[in-house]
Amino acid sequence: MLGGESALFTDLYQLNMMSAYREHGLGETAVFELFVxxxxxxxxxxxAAGLEQALTFLxxxxxxxxxxxxxxxxxxxGADFLDYLAQFRFTGHVDxxxxxxxFYASEPVLRVTAPLPEAQFVETRLINLIHFQTVIASKAARMVLAAPGKxxxxxxxxxxxxAEAGVLAARASYIAGFAGTATVxxxxxxxxxLYGTMAHSFVQAHAGEVAAFENFARSRPRNLVLLIDTYDTEEAARxxxxxxxxxxEEGIPISGVRIDSGDLGSHARRVRAILDxxxxxxxxxxASGGLDEEELLRLSRQGAPIDAYGIGTSLTTAVDAPALDCAYKLQEYAGTPRRKRSEGKATWPGRKQVWRRRDAVGRSCGDVVALExxxxxxxxxLHPVMRDGRRLSDPADLAELRARAAAELARLPEPLRRLEPFTYPVEITMxxxxxxxxxxxxxVGPGRSNRPAS
Amino acid sequence: MLGGESALFTDLYQLNMMSAYREHGLGETAVFELFVxxxxxxxxxxxAAGLEQALTFLxxxxxxxxxxxxxxxxxxxGADFLDYLAQFRFTGHVDxxxxxxxFYASEPVLRVTAPLPEAQFVETRLINLIHFQTVIASKAARMVLAAPGKxxxxxxxxxxxxAEAGVLAARASYIAGFAGTATVxxxxxxxxxLYGTMAHSFVQAHAGEVAAFENFARSRPRNLVLLIDTYDTEEAARxxxxxxxxxxEEGIPISGVRIDSGDLGSHARRVRAILDxxxxxxxxxxASGGLDEEELLRLSRQGAPIDAYGIGTSLTTAVDAPALDCAYKLQEYAGTPRRKRSEGKATWPGRKQVWRRRDAVGRSCGDVVALExxxxxxxxxLHPVMRDGRRLSDPADLAELRARAAAELARLPEPLRRLEPFTYPVEITMxxxxxxxxxxxxxVGPGRSNRPAS
Incomplete structure (x- = not known):
């Protein structure tokens, strides 16, 4: 997983096609684009997220x-094809x-330019890597916008x-603005x-809650956070x-308490009062337990005195939208633009670029999808990131990616920042x-049209 | 991944708690149960699925x-704790x-009996492995029931x-009754x-559809399936x-054609007529393209002449329910039953067993969750599967697991087999x-009650 992994993380048809391309001399340059x-x-x-792992894969x-x-x-x-596979390397370009x-629908986020068998073969794992982290970063960004300052x-x-999903979800959410992860x-x-507190089982394994708190505090005095909802939240706060x-007296400050069940806003207000x-x-x-961006918005609006949130399932499975309708499509072969016209799945042909306009205060105000x-x-x-199978720069620094994502979120149109329904304008050029x-x-001859929705 | 993997696929708090358990002598036998x-x-x-990988992990x-x-x-x-980790092994029992x-809500699917630090530490990856494959097998079973004979x-x-999700989804869906996978x-x-056909890009890379079909057929003559929806489905069928x-004449039969877009039922009827x-x-x-069990049911009911289905996203992300509300909870420590009472998350305490009753024709007609x-x-x-850290039998044969799942689905109550809403009776004993x-x-003294919903 993640570098040095098996080349068999692919669909069988990729190998079938690759062998047929080889036998019939279809080895000219192909351009594929990945888009939603x-x-x-x-x-x-x-x-967008996952490019780093995609480049390592290539x-x-x-x-x-x-x-x-x-x-x-x-x-x-046949033996000839297996010999070819033994020598197989990705030698193409990536933008x-x-x-x-x-980014938005219809916009290519990644373009591969390579001999057809190479560009074809990498499809499955490329989508697999970019799709998942993009799913998670997109969900995480909504949570970050819903809980400013938390x-x-x-x-x-x-x-x-x-396991791979867990580790990559931590990465994608960190890029989108999360403070960290529990995943070691x-x-x-x-x-x-890394952040970590204690579980209910720790409290339950002790005869009483106070004994559990004392034992945990003495063993893990740094950044001490005590879990207070195993039996009665307010009683535990007292x-x-x-x-x-x-x-x-022992020099151990109680950094925090964690509430993991019930009405988190109400409990937090009562616990805040008891602590104060x-x-x-x-x-x-x-606070933790079943949180998503809707709940974060609700808690933000009511001014719940919560300083930090632990977010699990809704983040790492992107539970309301665990998949995107993404595709990796042939747009040009041997110098000629190509177009798939299957019903409901037609693509915009050719090598493309995406342009983003900004208004006077720097907010994004519209994109243009154009020919290159x-x-x-x-x-x-779209920027060049790989040429002839080699990265053009060292692996990206996560701090830099976080900064870019933060700047991008800051420049979103206001309705998107507020998570309100909004269709951002994306124009397809003449x-x-x-x-x-x-x-x-x-x-198919004149009179026949099967254009993609735009 | 999957055996010999890093022990760091865990939450930081597991290590925190383990070190505290050690320091305070909390090393007696704990019983944890995993349930939804x-x-x-x-x-x-x-x-239920994923046990095999869970046992390998342990x-x-x-x-x-x-x-x-x-x-x-x-x-x-500290160095002492790190030395302990260097020697750490799982020595417990699993049922x-x-x-x-x-299985159904409130029923333990797995029980770990081990010294508290061991039973605690394995929580994260155990849930991670069992949860995911159970999510997929449960989704796949619905598809199998929706498309009998396909x-x-x-x-x-x-x-x-x-990648791990892709490979384990193939396994879980195969157990549930899928015929196979495209994942090499x-x-x-x-x-x-393994099954694999061709992609639209193969057709697009050729000047015409017929040339693409011929080239593919000559290269991959075995189980030849041609993709016919790149431009015009019926025209391609002709x-x-x-x-x-x-x-x-060359001895190459056309085993099948694949339709990947549009109204699959209508296309299939027209294509069937053309082929016949x-x-x-x-x-x-x-047929393939955006299928889920609802669509399979619809196609089954209209008698669409489709022999096989390729199913992607809705299966491997379990798109409508990508997560289950599952938990791994301490039910007993040092011989004494324990109970978490957090609001909405209270658990049934003690070591438990699940009993399933059957009616005269062998259909399941009600479960009982009881003390052991x-x-x-x-x-x-629940059966013993591991004692003292060792499996009691060799890794399960997939054919046997498929047979069990098929028998289980055959014995479901009729409304469940038809995917109709139905609450199966699960009784909690006195x-x-x-x-x-x-x-x-x-x-918490008399008068205070916080029972789990039953």
Missing amino acids: RTLPPGRDFLV ETLRFSPEDLRFLRERGDF AMPEGTV ALVDFGLRRAHG AAGAAFGIP RVVALAPRLA EGGLRTTRIV WESHPGEAL PLRELAARLDRET | RTLPPGRDFLV ETLRFSPEDLRFLRERGDF AMPEGTV ALVDFGLRRAHG AAGAAFGIP RVVALAPRLA EGGLRTTRIV WESHPGEAL PLRELAARLDRET
């Missing part, structure tokens, strides 16, 4: 002896939006879809700040107040429309 | 030198429902949440049958009919209710 066809309900903008892609043995034993492919860039922490490894492997892999002087009255004004309140040779005002979003129309005429 | 609190909308039954769990170096460099844990077993194939690696790595890892005699009229009566129709010592009529669903009430009285 339509946005799902509840997502009016997306945040740079390190190799068929290992074990991969080749499996394919040989299946008996489906992409940097991670943290906001620290958000990813608690969601247990319900993420496997994400700290080890990416240096993401126990924390009573315990505080004893721990203070008990002199624990600097003890912070952490066109020039438009604003910022061009030259692009004309190219699509010309390809339609050439392939 | 409530079923999400659209899931009236679940199918058997092979080790802190590697790299894991330990990372923890040492963070400076959060579980076999994979492929149908071959279903997993096409969903690209939008699965990472799942064939290599588990021997799952091209297939025209091409068939030429390929037949053209003498291709044995050429099968494969109780005896009830019917079948006991001794279990009395134990919960007693624990409530002992901890």
Whole structure:
């Protein structure tokens, strides 16, 4: 996983096609673009993520002896093709939006230019890597916008879809503005700040709540956060107040308390009052348990005295929109633009660029999807990131990606920042429309039209 | 991933608690149970899966030198604790429902009995493994029930949440009754049958559709399936009919055609007529593109002449219910039953067993959740699978798990088999209710009740 992984994380048809391309001499340059066809309900903008892992995949892609043995034993492919696979490397170019860039439907976020068999073969894992982190970064960005000034922490490894999903969800949410994660492997892999408190089982394993708090405090005195909802939240808060002087004598401050159930806003107000009255004004309140951006908005609006949130399932499974309608489509082969016209799935042909215009105060006010040779005002979003199979720069620094995402969120149109339904304007240029129309005429004759929705 | 993986696929708090348990001598036997609190909308039954990977995780769990170096460099844990981690092994017992077993809310599917630090530490990855495959097997089972007699194939690696999710989704759906997968790595890892056709880009890369079909047929003549919706589905079907005699001369039969867009039922009827009229009566129709169990039901009801389905996103992300409200909770420590009473999250205490009753024709007609010592009529669903950290039997054969799942689905109550809303009866026994009430009285005094919904 994540570099040096098996080349068999692919669909069988990629190998079938690759072998057929080879046999029939279809090895000229192909251009594929990765884009999202339509946005799902509840997502009016997306945040690109996963490019780093995608580039690592392309740079390190190799068929290992074990991969080749499996394919040989299946008996489906000839020795000549297996020899070719043994030497197979990705030698192409990649242009992409940097991670943290906001984007919309119909906009290519990544373009691969490579000999057809290479560009085809990498499809499955490229989508797999970019899709997932984009799903998570887009969900996380909504949470960040819903809870301004609050620290958000990813608690969601247990319900993420496997280990890789857990670690990459921590990365994608950190890029989008989360403060850190509970997932230790994400700290080890990416240096993401780690947070951790205690579970109910720790309290339950003790005869009483106070004994549990004392034992935990003495063992883990740094950034001490006590979980107070195992039995009765307010009663536990009073126990924390009573315990505080004893721990203070030992030099252990109670940094925070965590509430994980019930009406978090009401509990937080009552607990805040108990803590304040008990002199624990600097003890912070952490809330967790079934939170999503709607609940964060609700708590923000009511001014709940909560300082930090732990967010699990709704983040790491992006529970309301766990998949995007994304595609990786052939747009040009051997110098000629190509177009798929399947019903409801037609694509805009040719190599494209996305331009973003900004208003007087720097807010994004409209995008233009154009053919690559066109020039438009604003910022061009696709940049060269790989040439001849090699990265053009060192792996991106997460701090830089976080800064870009924060700037992007700051420049969103106001309705999007407020998570209100809003259709951001994305214009398809005339030259692009004309190219699509010309390809339609050439392939199926005049009078036949099957244009993509724009 | 999947055996020999990093021990750091865990939440930081597990390490915090483990070190505190150690320092305070909390090393007695703990019993944790894994269960689903409530079923999400659209899931009236679940199918257990993932046990095999969970047992491998427990058997092979080790802190590697790299894991330990990372923890040492963070400076959060003392040398004594790191030495303990270096020797750490899982030495406990596991009882579980076999994979492929149908289960419902409030029923433990897995029980861990081990020294508290071990039982605690394994929580995160255990849930991560069992939760995900159960999510997928439960979704896949609905599709299998919705399309009786049809071959279903997993096409969903690209939008699965990472590589591990893709491979394990192939496994879980195969257990639930899918015929196979397109994911090559799942064939290599588990021997799952692989299926693969061609993509639109293959057709687009050729000057014309017929040239694409011919080239593909000559390169991949075995189980030849041609994709016919790149431009015009019926026109392509006629091209297939025209091409068939030429390929037949070369000894290449056209096994199938695939339709991936538009109204699949209407296209299938028209394509079937074209194929039949053209003498291709044995050429099968494969459909794919945005399918879920609702669409499969609709196509089944209208008698669409479709022989096989490729199913992607809705399967591998379980798009309508990508997460279950599952928990792994301490039910007993040092011989004493324990109970969490957090609002809305209270648990049934003690070691439990699940009994399933059957009617005269063998259909399941009601479950009983009881304390372990109780005896009830019917079948006991939890079985010993690991003792002292070692599996009691060899890794399960997938064919056997498929047979169990098929038998389980056959014995579901009729409304569940028809995917109609239905609440299967799950009874909580009196001794279990009395134990919960007693624990409530002992901890917070009489008059206070916070029972779980039953």
